Amino acid sequence: MRAFIVVSNTGVTAPIFDIRSLASTSGRLDLICRSLIASLLTPKGLRKDTTFFAILKGPPNPPLTIIARGSKIDTLPIDEVSIARIIKRVMSREHIRGFEAKRKDLKYVLNILSKSKYKLIYLREDGENIENIEFYEDTNYAFILGDQKGLSRADEKLLDKYGANIVSLGRVPYMTSFCISVINYVLDMRIY
Ligand SMILES: C[S@@+](CC[C@H](N)C(=O)[O-])C[C@H]1O[C@@H](n2cnc3c(N)ncnc32)[C@H](O)[C@@H]1O
Numbered sequence: 001m002r003a004f005i006v007v008s009n010t011g012v013t014a015p016i017f018d019i020r021s022l023a024s025t026s027g028r029l030d031l032i033c034r035s036l037i038a039s040l041l042t043p044k045g046l047r048k049d050t051t052f053f054a055i056l057k058g059p060p061n062p063p064l065t066i067i068a069r070g071s072k073i074d075t076l077p078i079d080e081v082s083i084a085r086i087i088k089r090v091m092s093r094e095h096i097r098g099f100e101a102k103r104k105d106l107k108y109v110l111n112i113l114s115k116s117k118y119k120l121i122y123l124r125e126d127g128e129n130i131e132n133i134e135f136y137e138d139t140n141y142a143f144i145l146g147d148q149k150g151l152s153r154a155d156e157k158l159l160d161k162y163g164a165n166i167v168s169l170g171r172v173p174y175m176t177s178f179c180i181s182v183i184n185y186v187l188d189m190r191i192y
Helices: 019-025 029-040 080-091 106-115 153-161 176-191
Strands: 002-008 050-056 064-069 099-102 118-129 140-145 165-168
Touching: 002 029, 002 106, 002 176, 019 029, 019 080, 029 050, 029 064, 029 080, 029 176, 050 106, 064 080, 080 099, 106 118, 106 153, 118 153, 140 176
Parallel strands: 002 050, 002 140, 118 140, 118 165
Antiparallel strands: 050 064, 064 099
């Protein structure tokens, strides 16, 4: 099983954004939408073994965690505007199969993943190179990534407390959604 957790320092925590000006009105939920697509979608359909978590910490009422479970979602659109529309509906308490919005923070998500025996991996440019990391088929992996600002000190401390290993895709900083695609590629190549 795989999980991707993206922490958004600015993502709004209520359905107050304009879909037509997504990036500028939502505190960069466009990044979350692209990350969700990169986590869960392939041209052949959904990754049923993968769960995506967006920890939103922006105004007006943080925190809010959006959860998208590949195992439960029937279909997913491939464009970020349609994903943003779904997130807006989920924030408005509409029931959409496979999606959930909870007034919970990173600690809550790390807690449930740790209890479910996920190995936590924090992606950061200066971590251990992924080429040196072994991945095993019978292990669950949860990858934690930052947004355009990276993770706060407090969130990094929390990850340290939960024993997350810091892993790098190289010294060049990439966009969050691109990192997720690379991780999926590496895991697909090495363990499937
Ligand atoms: C756009 S980067 C953040 C850029 C930079 N950390 C900053 O604060 O300006 C978004 C996230 O993608 C992940 N990331 C980007 N490049 C990476 C790399 N080369 N190796 C590992 N993770 C990376 C990290 O989790 C990072 O927080």
